[in-house]
Structures are given as structure tokens and as C-alpha cells.
Amino acid sequence: MKKIALFCIAILCSGATMATSNFSSQNGTLVIPDVNVDGLTVYDSVTLQLNFANGTFSVLNAQPKPSTIFNTPQEPQYTAEGYTIGSLGCATSGVNEITCYLQVVNNQADRKLRVFNHTQSSGDSLIFDDLNNTYKAALVTVGNQTTDGIWVETTLIQGIPVKISIVFKNISPSAHSISAFKPLFYDLTSRREFEATFKDIDF
Numbered sequence: 001m002k003k004i005a006l007f008c009i010a011i012l013c014s015g016a017t018m019a020t021s022n023f024s025s026q027n028g029t030l031v032i033p034d035v036n037v038d039g040l041t042v043y044d045s046v047t048l049q050l051n052f053a054n055g056t057f058s059v060l061n062a063q064p065k066p067s068t069i070f071n072t073p074q075e076p077q078y079t080a081e082g083y084t085i086g087s088l089g090c091a092t093s094g095v096n097e098i099t100c101y102l103q104v105v106n107n108q109a110d111r112k113l114r115v116f117n118h119t120q121s122s123g124d125s126l127i128f129d130d131l132n133n134t135y136k137a138a139l140v141t142v143g144n145q146t147t148d149g150i151w152v153e154t155t156l157i158q159g160i161p162v163k164i165s166i167v168f169k170n171i172s173p174s175a176h177s178i179s180a181f182k183p184l185f186y187d188l189t190s191r192r193e194f195e196a197t198f199k200d201i202d203f
Contacts, residue, residue: 028052029060042092067091068202073103078196081187082108083156087198088163090127090178096171098203100127100181102164102196106156108189114151115140115164116184123193125183127168129175137183139167151186177202 021032028050035043047061073086088101104113118124118136125137142152142164156162166183178201186193 023050034065035062065092069101074198078198080194080196081185081190081192082106083113083185083187085183085185085196087181087201090181090201090203092203093167094169096169096173098127098168098171098178100166100168100178100183100201102166102183104156104162104164105160106158106162108158110155110157112153112155112188114153114186114188115142115166116151116186117147117149117166119150123184123195125166126180127178127182128180129172130177130179131172131175132179133172133175135168135171137166138169141165141167153188 021030023030030048030050031045032048033045035046037043042065044063044065045061046059046063049058049060051057068091069089071088073088075086077084077086079085084105084107086103088103090098090100093099106113116123116125116137117140118138125140127135129135139146139148140152142154142162145152145154154162164183179199181198181201182195184193184195
């Protein structure tokens, strides 16, 4: 019994969201939806067979969650200030954490671009969930540069795609999708700030 209790507590605290789990006393099965294992593997649901007689369990079924990350940008893409920005999707990357991925192409001569994380005085890269909660970015990675500060600044070579990832933390466990993803940028050549907008993203 203690083994079962400890296992269930560990699963519920470290991996599963607040979605409802279901236990059948007739056959001793426990179905736990949305199980996140160490931020690396996500399951739509895991079904356990609980044996109260000897205090053990077995995994009857584990359904991996379909990937919500893509190799190529999804349409529609966003164009501003001579850049083409495409969403590669968003995915659960830890407990109550989501990472969104972008591809940016500079269509003009080589120049520097800032990708905003979060700031105190100006704008932020944001997501809005399906419950109308707003989250500021926590980490931004461009190439081998990662910051939890204000921005990452990088030189974009004309025509060469660059991958960007933006991490958002403390996501509501009741959220099921992203209503809007709004990464914020600043072009150092034109000295203009611009924001892309991507809507209705699953994670």
C-alpha cells in the first residue's frame, strides 16, 4: 500500500497536471491523464493496475502525446521589417512549463536583431492561454545564446534561417492550448520594435 501511495504522489506532484484521474474499484485500474516525465516525455494518459493485496502496481498502457513541434514553419507566417517569422509550434517542456519555437529569416542585408524576453520598462514576449491568462517569457535562446534577462541580440545573415526558443513558466495546469503567442523583436538597423502574432497553438 505504501509503494502505491508513494508512486501516485510522485506521479501527481512531478508529472501529471490537474486534469482528473479516474480509479475503478472493480478492476483496480487508475487512469492518469497528461503525465509529464522529467520534462522529456509527455503522455496523453497512463493506465496503472493497482494490486492492494501486495502493494504493487503495473503499467497497463501509456499513450505518448503526439508531437506539437514541426520541422518547418506553420502557415500563416508573419512578415515585418524585412524579416519572415514562422512558428514551429509549442510543447510542454517541464512541469507547468511551455517552450515555443520560431524560425526567423532575414530577407535583407546582414543585420542585428534583438529577441525580447521580459523587461520592466518596455515590452515582453507573451503567450495567452485558453483561459485568458497571460505569461511573460522566462528564457530566450537564439543559437548558443540563452538569457533570463531582457533580450538576446544576434546578427542574422541574409537568407539564413535561425531557430529561436522561448520558455514560459508557471502555466496554469488547467490550460489546454495557447490562444495567442506574441514574440517581441527589435531591429537595430531601422531602430523599430515589432511583434509577431500566432494564434490557436496546441501544446
